[in-house]
Amino acid sequence: MEYFLQQLINGLTLGAIYGLIAIGYTMVYGIIGMINFAHGEIYMIGAFIAVITFVILGMFGITWVPIAVLIVLAMSMIFTSAYGWAIERIAYRPLRHSPRLAPLISAIGMSIFLQNYVQLLQGARNRPIPPVIQGGFSVMERADGFNVSLSYLQIIIMVLTVVLMFGFTRLINHTELGRAQRACEQDKTMAGLLGVDVDRTISLTFVVGAALAGVAGVMVTMYYGVIDFYIGFLAGIKAFTAAVLGGIGSLPGAMMGGILIGLIESFWSAYFTIEYKDVATFSILVLVLIFRPSGLLGRPEIEKV
Amino acid sequence: MTAVAPGVRAHTLDIAAVLKESALAALVALLLAFPLVGLRTVDVLSRLTIEPHFAEVAVAVVLVFLGRLGMALTREGRPLPVLVASLVVAASAWFLPLPTMPLKLIAVAGGAIIALRAALALRSHHSTLSLAERERRMDRVGARFQDASRLIGPIAVIFAVALPFLPFADRAVVDIGILLLTYIMLGWGLNIVVGLAGLLDLGYVAFYAVGAYSYALLAQYFGFSFWLCLPLAGLLASLSGLLLGFPVLRLRGDYFAIVTLGFGEMIRIILINWYDFTGGPNGISGIPRPSFFGIADFVRNPEPGVLSFHELFGVEYSSIQRIIFLYYLILVLALFVNFFTLRIRKLPIGRAWEALREDDVACTALGINRTNIKLAAFSIAAMFGGFAGSFFATRQGFISPESFSFIESAIILAIVVLGGMGSQAGVVVATLLVIGLPEMFRELSQYRMLAFGIGMVLIMLWRPRGLLAHRDPTILLHKRKSAMQQQQESEDRA
Amino acid sequence: MTVPPKPTPLLEVEHLTMRFGGLIAVSEVSFTAMDREITAIIGPNGAGKTTVFNCLTGFYTPTVGRLTMHRKPPKTPLYLERLEAYRIAHKARVARTFQNIRLFSGMSVLENMIVAQHNKLMRASGFSLAGLFGLPVYRRAERAAVDLARYWLDRVNLIDVADWQAGNLPYGAQRRLEIARAMCTEPALLCLDEPAAGLNPRESAELSDLLTFIRDEHKIGVLLIEHDMSVVMTISDHVVVLEYGRKISDGTPAEVRVDPAVIRAYLGEEEEETPPEAVQRLAGGA
Incomplete structure (x- = not known):
């Protein structure tokens, strides 16, 4: 029971991070009907910017946690937004009316480029930072001394995710x-005729998705304390699986x-x-795609003829 | 003939707008470059510190500003000053001590490209070529290349056959030949899925791995010989292609792409973690070398009762004999894939693949079972990947999961995309570029994947079908006088 | 000359209903398309005509309804709503064209026609094995396929451009090629989605000739969605009128033309100063 509870906490924390990345996939897919293959790399870049900012803050002696975390979050969101914007502008927009394969390949190219760009500039080795937020509650203690703990960091991650989700939902609904985004999802041509700036809306979608991935990058940096240039690859696949599972x-x-x-x-590992x-994650992706391609909450997709 | 558009020159230049556009581009470049280029994390005494490289950021931002300015001015009908300025920038970048090699390259190449565009604009009085016009010109280049390859092809094959006996062919040359041919074979194999059927397979290396491990494990556990394992490896790879393909091939293209991407990675994870069976990260060593068709071995002192190659042919023993044999083996395998592809393109299934790439809904309306057709393409390509894999295993004598990472898939994909999807000769040219060049310039190898990434993006922007892509019909109603010629004539008339 | 046999039912549509979420695109539509007849489905935009087609050809699975395709005895009828899309073309022999032309535009005109004969050729090529080894069985089959293609290309006047890339043909020629390609599947029922859209009057007249030729010489049924009343009223044997997903009229062109419900649908409830062009043509007939 206690062990189970601990895994539940760990799983929720991890899930919050995946969820934030998955939103980027799902939003971009909703609006242009394509997977942003370079999205995982944005998350990785967000993590690197977090490491860089933490180190710089350390050098300047800014160590008061709330300020430091806020600055890091802001930096990461600003710079990943720029990357999100650039990816759309370079790899997607010019190819919007090309055959389907073209933007997929250019996005894959972008992803390969970004991975190696970061590797060359920031080095191929792990980048560790000292733990930023330590301590936590002990939720429960078992007779044999096993301790169910909920760290402050886990609380911050979950609360931040909930806040972002709330703000984000308001953004979309109000x-x-x-x-404009919902209009473009329905029909881009029509939205354009009605005065919606389609290019700008798509750009902003990439930017918002990238900023959220940037936040996820910051969280993972604080949570694990160590990152490398390759983390975007698997996290990308997992977050994509999450998006598909939920209904892209x-x-x-x-x-x-x-x-x-x-x-x-978390439970599988435990x-x-x-x-x-x-x-296991990958098997879930395949199973969902076979048995329920529209996911848990998605609408069934109708082939346009 | 197009009128010399007076409008291009006459309209007034809005210098403020152009400057604003360039400044915006520079601002984005600053945002992109500042954290990752300007602030490098380095380990100093096992602690992370930051090493500033602001000069590089500044140079990059200035270059982006100038580049955007040049493009905008060319577009606005001022190519002459742009031409001069870009040549000056390119030349001075060549001599000035820029902070890093890549920046120098960007400055020189960027200057040259902008100069070229400006020169083109000066000559044609068009600021940009229309997409259709560019496509037509490139298609003509592709067509010429294809015509030429009909002549060059046989010569290249003869050259490849003669290579090991040419005077300069030492062991290193034959080794590079083997490497190139392996990638050519993989490229041709993947071309069936990506080029013909239009399915983006991002995990092709998985089948390469299945082939390699099939041979290695069958040899290790059952002592099967290479010649028995080669078809088995192909079969197993093709079977795994069927198993994976069956559920996902019904789905849309991008789902398919990401599932294959995941599959490639999962195979690698399983290979690493299934320690008892696959040897985990240590891999499998001592994989048997191929015999001479089961008749003789390539060894100096054969075991009693076994014939050795040099005894069989009564020649002096030399270690290069086996290398040359391997070379011919992969040459035959690669050519087999090539002939298979050339042949199957003219069969109903090959035509259905291409039709599927063009419009899969129309295929369904014509009674074509999409899933089966895709499955066929996928498993056939997987089989070729498997052959190549077992060849790789027997050639190396040692395999480990390291050799089958996503980067390999990306390289093979880059070969197919660069060369022109569906173009057999394009794959050869691209392999020479992608594999051959880095072999020659080892010091640049760290930039290789970076260049592939940019290359894939640029080629998609410039010509989505690939550099040398050009398609000749697989069947003609009217004899000769090539269909294309005819079409061009009528276009010229129009 | 013998008296031609009376047309028999070819396709029976019963209670066809298609719902997308809350939207009912087609509701309780029933009609029968006869063999050796041209049946036209007309109606204002958004009446659900293309949805009916997509249900017939398996791209949508109808929410409710029975779609019976009769075949020459002794073959039993097929229920289209139970078949996968490609089987409808392959087994039930229903061929279709698309509103926004769908050609294999990078392939040549002739290749388009050959791909349409895929299943036949696939069998002849021994699922590629006989073909790979270049056995005469396959070569014969391919020659026959080219002959069929040549016949139809000749018919639609595309024989000279047979080796062109399909995407480079002018618009009208692309429409004709799509019909010719559909005919290469040797269908029992040919479904055409707005074949006259974007054609000039001369091309429309040629289209009418082609469709009557297909009906009279090849003795198959044709199902047609069309806005061009000059085409519909001249060549149709039977017209079905849809509005807001419901059938409002069904009969010969002459009957439909005077049906008050149809006139109301095209004119709207209120009287307008000038009736839309379509109605003028509808009322004027041909």
């Missing part, structure tokens, strides 16, 4: 951007999918084999 195109679905994937990974946790 602002001009959200309306659906925002609550992405968050729910993320949490489910986080839980599955009760089965930690080595095969990635294989």
